[in-house]
Amino acid sequence: MGHTGVRTVCAGRTEQVVRAPRAVRAYGWRAGATVGTVERMERTKAQASRRAPAADPVAGGAPAGRASGPGGFRYSAADEEKRRGVRRMKTLATCLLLAVALVYALAKWAGAAGAGGWTGFVAAAAEAGMVGALADWFAVTALFKRPLGLPIPHTAIIPTKKDQLGQSLGDFVGENFLSGEVVRRRLRSVGIGARLGRWLAEPHNADRVTAELSAALRGALTVLRDSDVQAVVGEAITRRADAQEIAPGLGALLEKVVAEGGHTRLVDLVCARAHDWLVEHGDSVMAAVSGGAPGWTPRFVDRKVGDRVYKELLRFVTEMRDMPEHPARGAVDRFLKDFAGDLRTDPGTREKVERLKSEVLGRGEVQDLIASAWGAVRAMIVAAAEDERSELRLRVRAALLSLGQRLAADGRLQGKVDGWLEGAATYVVTTYQGEITSLITDTVAGWDAEHTSKKIEAHIGRDLQFIRINGTVVGALAGLCIYAVTQAF
Template sequence: MRLFATGLLVAMAAAFLLLKHYAGTHPGWDFALAFTEAAMVGGLADWFAVTALFRHPLGLPIPHTAIIPDNKDRIADSMAAFLRDNFLTPQVVARRLIGFNLAASAAAFLSDPRREGEARLRDGAASLIADVLESLDPDRIGGQVRAGLARQLEKLEVAPLLGQMLAAAIADKRHLPLIDGSIRWAGHTLEANEDMVRTMIRERANSLLRFTGLDTRIANSVLDGLYKLMAEMIVMPDHPLRLKIESLLEGLAHDLVHDPVLRAKVEGTKREMLANPALTGWWQGLWERFRHALIATLRDPDAELTGKFGTMLADLGQAVRNDPRLQTQINRFARRTLVGVVSRYGDEIVRLVSETVKRWDAGTVTARIEGAVGRDLQFIRINGTLVGGLVGLAIHAVERLL
């Protein structure tokens, strides 16, 4: 556009010289000469005006030229003030958000199964989460999470919570499968260690029992009795030993809530575990394994977790679109959040804009502004050339008429 505008000005100058050379050979020649002469004046004037915005014309330090580079800091402050007064005030943000259903728009975008780029959105979400996980400092984030959990656990009294959970489980009969599983586990353990049990009984029997072989019969009787006991406990819900176990569990649930001595012991054990370096190492290793496994899954486009992102987003959008009350809550939350962000960080955002522009050198500011509006400024030069020619033509016509 700059070459075109300059070429038009050169063309007017060449036409002017050509017409000047052949002046008087035709009655209409003077009109063309007046047009080209005024077009040169208009084009040169607008070239000077446009150039003066960004640099000194022809490198001459003419006053009030190179306006943008010389006033870079003032422009930065003006931009920041404009941004603050017209966009980053709570009243403006709240007013512009009224009547705008952000939740419905987002839901319509997410829930439309025919939308283009669904896989792109899914892969982008997975990649974004993976990038965030990779950018986390393992030691720092692990330490922060660990410290946060430790602080919360220190504040939380574990014993009453455990007691209430155990009492609720007993009331709902959810402890019965646990008892059955424990009895079966004990049976399998005993079966896997029969030889050790027989050896222990034989070693504790006297020589007479070993000589007569009664130690083997005693061992068999003990094992058979234990197997029978565990079988009866499983098939008989009202077995005395089973009822005793349930009674012990109920007493434990009661004591965890009401016994200060037991509660103190549980709290002491909790503090010892939190202070144990082994727990710290275990948590750090667990966090790192989880983080690396999740990153690898998110980076794999064929992984099931990555493939579910599109479905999850569509389901979320459908749920929001079909629930006006949820939309109202989301919109209210978004409005309050944005207004809060503007109230808290508006001045920092404005300061960031101002300081960023001020740190740019004059050449950077000139290049960016000229790159943004340069085409329109060259149109000013083109229009100035043509309009100047038309004005010159009109003045010459008035002069001839008078």
């Protein structure tokens, strides 16, 4: 039997046959595979075809020569190298067993030929070494499959107990890693607040965070549809304006403006513009006054009256413009004060303001103006986020640097940040502990038993073969000691 045949028998017929071409599989089955083995391989293949998509080299599938198992397993080049290391260690342990068996046979033959008493010691050591090697071979093999295919109880532990192992692993992680006290203690020992402060205090880190925030802001504004945001903004403004009475607030604002003299500039502007308009349109004013006179009055009288009215009106506006203490200005101040008081206390005035507010908000032009405001704000924010020297990005960068410096130096602020993070992490692990651990158990439950066994064996099988080697050596030493003690007594 060649090397391939030995590997098929010793390392597992199923693996070798599944990886072989179709014709070779058919030949191997006819050559002596049992009916149960064939059916088991077919079931495994069917499960793999249902759970894992076909590998396509063009689309990035698994390359030829790599086994891809269901449940997310894919044998990479590193896995294949580990499996070759496992096979080398299996060969070494098996050769050691054969060597011990050969020593045992030679020692027995030499003892029968009268070579001396030393042959008994060698035979006892070799015999115990064989026993230890076989016992450890059975123990290691029983983890991954049934030794020699025999249905011995409590063998093939990983394939048959896979789901229970996943449940136990999930419970272990939940109890020892996802408890609130463990999370708090670990985060407290890390000192995230101080580390975050020192990290943010570095200018290049602040620049990086600013760039990431700008990219996230641009992405969010790009994803949002303008029509949706405009509808939300318009509805929010309208609803808030309808729900809140504006007259008292306007009255309080007007009282403050009048008390501080903020309205005087507006009065100055109105008086100046009125004076300029009268100077420029004097003929129109006189024509308007003359046109309103009775028809029976003489025309020259109408012109005299219009001229007189125009001059008096121009004089009044000029005096009001040039005299801050003009009585008309005082009348304006008193009117504004009274109107501000009515806005705050008079029910009639407040009702009229509310009606006017509703009429203004209900107009289509106003709604279009509110909706179009989002477009302007969005364009302004996107432009500021894209410009590295914009005021927005410069202020964000300065705020991050300031925050980092405060965090690095202020122990009280560090404690607050650590407390917030500990509380958030504790809430997450205590609230969603079941969901987190179920991710482990459900993932393990979805793995194929045979591929799970092969994957685990590829990673830890090489170390397990040392158990067989150690069992051979320790068994031989124990057998030698027992035989020596027996002979001594």
